[in-house]
Amino acid sequence: MSTNQNTPRPPCSPLSFVKMHGLGNDFVIIDSRGRDAQITPALAKSIGDRNRGVGFDQLAEIRSSDSADVDLDFWNNDGSRAGACGNATRCVARLLMDETLADSITIRTERGLLLAKRTENNEVSVNMGHPILDWAQIPLSHEVDVEHLPLTGDPVAVGMGNPHAVFFVDDITAIDLAVQGSAVEHDPIFPERTNVEFAEIRSRSDIRMRVWERGSGITLACGSGACATLVAASLRGLTDKKVKMEVDGGTLTLDWRNDGVWMTGPTQRVFTASFDTSFLEPIS
Numbered sequence: 001m002s003t004n005q006n007t008p009r010p011p012c013s014p015l016s017f018v019k020m021h022g023l024g025n026d027f028v029i030i031d032s033r034g035r036d037a038q039i040t041p042a043l044a045k046s047i048g049d050r051n052r053g054v055g056f057d058q059l060a061e062i063r064s065s066d067s068a069d070v071d072l073d074f075w076n077n078d079g080s081r082a083g084a085c086g087n088a089t090r091c092v093a094r095l096l097m098d099e100t101l102a103d104s105i106t107i108r109t110e111r112g113l114l115l116a117k118r119t120e121n122n123e124v125s126v127n128m129g130h131p132i133l134d135w136a137q138i139p140l141s142h143e144v145d146v147e148h149l150p151l152t153g154d155p156v157a158v159g160m161g162n163p164h165a166v167f168f169v170d171d172i173t174a175i176d177l178a179v180q181g182s183a184v185e186h187d188p189i190f191p192e193r194t195n196v197e198f199a200e201i202r203s204r205s206d207i208r209m210r211v212w213e214r215g216s217g218i219t220l221a222c223g224s225g226a227c228a229t230l231v232a233a234s235l236r237g238l239t240d241k242k243v244k245m246e247v248d249g250g251t252l253t254l255d256w257r258n259d260g261v262w263m264t265g266p267t268q269r270v271f272t273a274s275f276d277t278s279f280l281e282p283i284s
């Protein structure tokens with residue numbers, strides 16, 4: 001049988017995905033259990049394009065695991081990898097707990113083995129592990145000179161499996177997130193770039209935080225950034241170890257316990273779809 005350009009073909013590829021968000025931090029989730037990893041930097045960047053692709057703050061690829069219920073890899077929308085993503089971890093946990101009707105799940109990320117649980121009001125809590133406070137490990141320079149940054153006040157460097165620079169400010173409305181966040185992300189003192197959090201302390205149990213994410217820019221929430229902000233505030237003696245944190249997309253609860261930093265908040269499944277083959281062909 002001969003074929004020509006008008007031969008009908010299936011419009012969708014088998015590569016399906018779920019779109020979810022946690023407080024407006026939005027994710028494309030691809031399930032690659034039982035097959036090879038599907039995502040490359042070029043594919044992540046194309047899917048992440050909000051005009052020509054789907055758009056996401058992070059892409060999460062679920063993988064089969066030898067040592068946890070699942071493994072999970074994260075990508076930013078510029079095609080770079082992220083070692084941790086708290087809100088995507090909560091979303092994937094919710095997806096898989098709904099699938100199996102379990103109330104808890106273990107997820108292995110680059111950061112290590114994480115435990116997530118469903119809460120009584122159907123939110124999801126995840127233990128994001130212990131912060132890394134040795135700057136050499138996260139990796140940042142010990143000889144940080146912040147004077148040349150377009151900000152006053154020393155940042156606190158906190159690793160949550162990814163790097164964060166947390167700045168405390170008196171008035172968060174005075175921050176130009178795009179200008180200052182981007183400048184800090186790309187400052188040469190951060191050799192692997194950094195996520196940047198600006199935090200205004202409202203009380204010992206209440207923080208207002210805005211975030212500029214490495215590789216994704218302004219987002220409405222950042223789970224690992226919220227954990228880093230609590231750790232920084234608590235270490236500076238500004239807050240207790242349990243706070244509520246208002247981010248642009250809603251409110252998270254953070255609790256730094258003996259076994260790690262727990263983060264709790266809502267998740268929302270939005271839709272399931274498949275990529276059109278004509279979208280994937282130019283990328284492969």
Ligand SMILES: N[C@H](CCC[C@H](N)C(=O)O)C(=O)O
Nearest residue numbers: 082085086087162222223224
């Ligand atoms: N939104 C994510 C963080 C992504 C961090 C990423 N931008 C990086 O390069 O480290 C969260 O909920 O933790």
